[in-house]
Amino acid sequence: MTRPVGGSPVVGLDLGGTKIAAALFAADGTVSSRHTRPTPAGEGPSAVLDALAGAAAEVDPEGHATAIGVAAAGVVDPRSGTVTSATDSIRGWAGTALGAGLADRTGLPVACDNDVRATAGPELAALPDRRGSLLFAAVGTGVGGALAVDGRMLHGASGIAGHLGHLPSAEAAGLPCTCGATGHLEVIASGPGITAHYERLTGTPVDRLETVAARAAGGDAAAVRAVTTGAEAAGRVLGGLANALGPDRVVVGGGVPRIGPLYGDALARAFAAELMPPLRGLAPEPPRFGHDAAVTGAAALTTTLPLHHPGALR
The missing domain is CATH 3.30.420.40 (ATPase, nucleotide binding domain)
Incomplete structure (x- = not known):
């Protein structure tokens, strides 16, 4: 409030x-x-x-x-x-x-x-320690984020801090990003990125992410691969950032995580695999606020x- x-x-x-x-x-x-x-x-x-x-x-x-x-x-x-x-x-x-x-x-x-x-501000304010740290990701049409360390939201030069979608991702190698660079997380982990990856795997156009998610739920191997590749890419990037920032809480919101446990479980596994020993036990959580x-x-x-x-x- x-x-x-x-x-x-x-x-x-x-x-x-x-x-x-x-x-x-x-x-x-x-x-x-x-x-x-x-x-x-x-x-x-x-x-x-x-x-x-x-x-x-x-x-x-x-x-x-x-x-x-x-x-x-x-x-x-x-x-x-x-x-x-x-x-x-x-x-x-x-x-x-x-x-x-x-x-x-x-x-x-x-x-x-x-x-x-x-949007991340109320999540930071809800941490029990006023000097708490937060890693917040919003995965939807793009991949956005927010970083707060020791109770202070980071803004950075020109307000650029937190734009997680433009971190390098091995899974996105060679793929062009909307920012003009290549190989950024957003082009493999966002909703359109997962959809485009399914199309590359199958040569079949699809209208939206939900179609890919439904096919994955039905056992379509290419759809499963597209969803889990995007989720794993996001999890690895977030795990690396957690090691760098030492957050008390990691929040993953946006529309993509809502497609189901296939995505969430793959992201959580990839995230956990990156963590240094002091952070083991830290896990991505959904937003507290609606x-x-x-x-x-x-x-x-x-x-x-x-x-x-x-x-x-x-």
């Missing part, structure tokens, strides 16, 4: 490529109103910022909020409030002045961060990150 700035209401916004979710958090941290709307992803950054402002106004029509937190798709630098890199899921999103642009539209200070880091995690984490950003104020662009 968030603790808004000064005990005042705040708005949390979760911006994805297809929809915007908004919630108004009261002074005690409870949600007092909600709203969702489509993301105008093909209309450019100004339209997206207008939609974010509209969603904030929808949940707070009387203007009680004192700040806005935004969890946004793309690589977000919370210090500058800028989207430093992005895919084409939102047209022209890279380079957008997210913090200042939204502050100008709403008249409120804005804190912003990458959506996966914001669909509210992103907006809750977004609202909490207003207490932990720099606030971008109206007028900064003028």
Whole structure:
């Protein structure tokens, strides 16, 4: 549960490529109103910022909020409030002045961060030790992540920290990545990566990951191989990162782990095989928080990150 700035209401916004979710958090941290709307992803950054402002106004029509937190798709630098890199899921999103642009539209200070880091925030806050460490992975259409060490979320230069999908993976050797490099984890472990691997193995097009998962459940050897290869690749990368970071908890969320135990078991085995002796017994776990995690984490950003104020662009 968030603790808004000064005990005042705040708005949390979760911006994805297809929809915007908004919630108004009261002074005690409870949600007092909600709203969702489509993301105008093909209309450019100004339209997206207008939609974010509209969603904030929808949940707070009387203007009680004192700040806005935004969890946004793309690589977000919370210090500058800028989207430093992005895919084409939102047209022209890279380079957008997210913090200042939204502050100008709403008249409120804005804190912003990458959506996966914001989603991981409640997981970090739930650790019993305020100086706990967390490794968080989100495996879906892409592979994102968040890293927190000794109670502090890592952001890194340009907000790049935590983008686990662009770590090298032996299973992805030679495969082109959306970032322009080759051999990155995302192209073998994401939903589209697993689907593409099945197509390479069989020469048969498939429409989506769930089709591959269903065929694997029915004993299709190529489908089993595609799913387990992606899972093992993710497990090995996460195990290596665990050795480097020493997390108290490892969380694996996103849509891909929900396809069933074939994926989860293969990931867990590969993860365990990488661990150094002091970490043996550490195992990946599902997220503790549900669909509210992103907006809750977004609202909490207003207490932990720099606030971008109206007028900064003028």
